Amino acid sequence: MAALSTRRFALDLATPIVLASGPAGFGFELDGSLVAAVGALTTKTVTPEPRAGNPQPRLVDCPSGLLNSIGLENPGFAAFVEEYLPRVLDLPTRRIISLAADRPDEIGRMVGLLEEISEIDGVELNLSCPNVDAVIIGTNPALVGEFVRQSRALTTHPMFVKLPGDSTTMIPAAAAALNAGADGLTLINSVSGLRIDHRIGLPMLHRTTGGLCGPAILPIALARVYEARRAFPDALIIGTGGVTDVEGAIEMLAAGADAVGIGYGVMADPSLPARLTAELETWLTEHRYASPADIIGAAHRGGFDVP
Template structure:
C-alpha cells in the first residue's frame, strides 16, 4: 500500500442542512426510481440518489418513440411516466431507504398546488430532500414553471409552506435569464438550485419528412450540452449565495471537476448512466484520484476555485 492514497481525500459536501459523503448524485429520470440492480449501478457509492420525477397522480408518459440519439447527445420525450406519489411513497420509497445514500425525491406537478400536496405527503415519510422539477419540457400541461420567475416562485412558496425538508429547485435552461429564475426560487425559500434540465431540441426524419419525436420537440441531454450547462451553473454560482448542483453532459470525473471549479457544490450524472449504469460510482472514484493528484485534501476547499483571467469583467 502506498503512503499517499487517494482515499484520504475528503469528498464530503453540504447542501444547506443536507450533508453528503460525496458530491455525486444520479440525475432524475435516468436511474429509474433508484432501485435498479444495486450491483450493476453500485448505488451505494453515490453521495445521494435522486428519483425519477413523481407526480400527484400516475402518468402514462408520451407515446413512442421517446428517445432519439443525436451527435454527442440524446433527445428524450418521456413525459414523466410514473406511478403517482401515493404508490411511490407506500411501495417504492421504503425500498430506496435501504440502498445507502440519502434519497432525494423529484416532484413534478401540473399546478403549484400539485407540488404542495406532494410535499405534504412526503413530509409524512422518510426522505432526505425534495427536488422540484419545475423544468420538464416534455409534457403538454407545460410543467416548465421555471421559464418564469413568478411561476417558479409560486411553486417554491407553496412547497416551502408544507415541508421543513430541504428543497432544491431544478431549473430550465430554456430561458434568457436563469439567474432571475434562480433568485426568485431562493427568495421563496429554496435551499439550493439544480442546473440544468434538458435543452429544447428536435430532430427530423428526412426520409419520412416527419419529426422523429411525436411531440416534435424533446429535451436534449448528454455531452452535447455540457458547455451550455456549465455556463448556466457558473452564472448561478457567482450571482447567488445558495448551493448549486450542476448537471448536464457529465461523463467523467474530469467533467465533474469543471462544474465544481465553476462553483457547483455537487453534480448529477444523467445520460451517461444509460451507457454505463455504474458511471456515477466511477466518477466518485475518479474524483478522489484527481483531487489527490492536485494535492487537494478537502473538496470543500476546491469548490468554486476557478481562477479567472484578469480581463474577466464582473
C-alpha cells in the same frame, strides 16, 4: 487521501457525485454497490396522478447526445408512497424525491405529505420537464416563486428547484426560487431539441420536440452553473448536464456546483457514477486538495492551485 464529503452541502453528502432525476429510475435496477458509491439518488419525477408517459419512440440519437421524450412516466404519488418509497428508503445512499405538478397547491400537497417521512434527505421540484403539455413553469419567475412558496411552507426538508437551462430566464427564475425559500438549485434540465427524419421530412418524436441530454449540453450546463454561482454565492447548486467523465465533473465543481448530477452518463454506463467518485478522489489527492469544497467555484477565484 482526500475526503469526498461535502459538508457545505445541506445534505452532508459522502461524495459530490449524485444521480440526477430520471435515468436511474428509483434506484432499484442499479446494483447496490453502485448506489452506495454516490452521494445521493434523485428519484424519477413523481406526479400527483399516474402518468403512462409518451409513445415510442422515446429516445433518438443525436451527435454527442440523445433526444429523450419519456413524458414523466411514473406510478403517481399515492402508489409511489405505498409501493416505491419504502424501497427508496432502503437504498444505501441519500435520497432526494423529485416532484412535479401543474399547480403549486398540488406540488405543495405532495411536499407536505412527505414532511412526515424523516428518512428522506430532500425534495426537488421539477419545474422544467420539456416533455409534457404543461407550460414550463421554470422559465416564469413569478410562477417559480409561487410553486416554491407553497411548498416551502409545508416542509423542513432541504428543497431544490430544477430549472431549464434557458439563458435569459434562468437567473430571474433562480432568484425567485431562492427568495421564496428554496435551499438550492438543480441546473439544468435537458434542453428542448428537435430531430427530423430526413427520409420523410417529419419530426422523429410524436411530441415534435424532446429534451437533449448528454455531452452536447455540458457547455450549456456549465455556463448556467457558472452564472448562478456568480449571482448567488451562497446558494446550493447541483450541476447537472452532460458530465460523462471526471474532467467534466471537475469542470462542474470549478464552475460553482456543490454536487454533480449524472443523468445520461448513468444511462450509458450504470457503473459510471461510482467510477467518477473514485476518480475524483484520486484527482483531489494528486492535486493535494483535502476535499471537493476546495475546488467548488474555483473558476471564479483564480482557478486551481497549479504548482
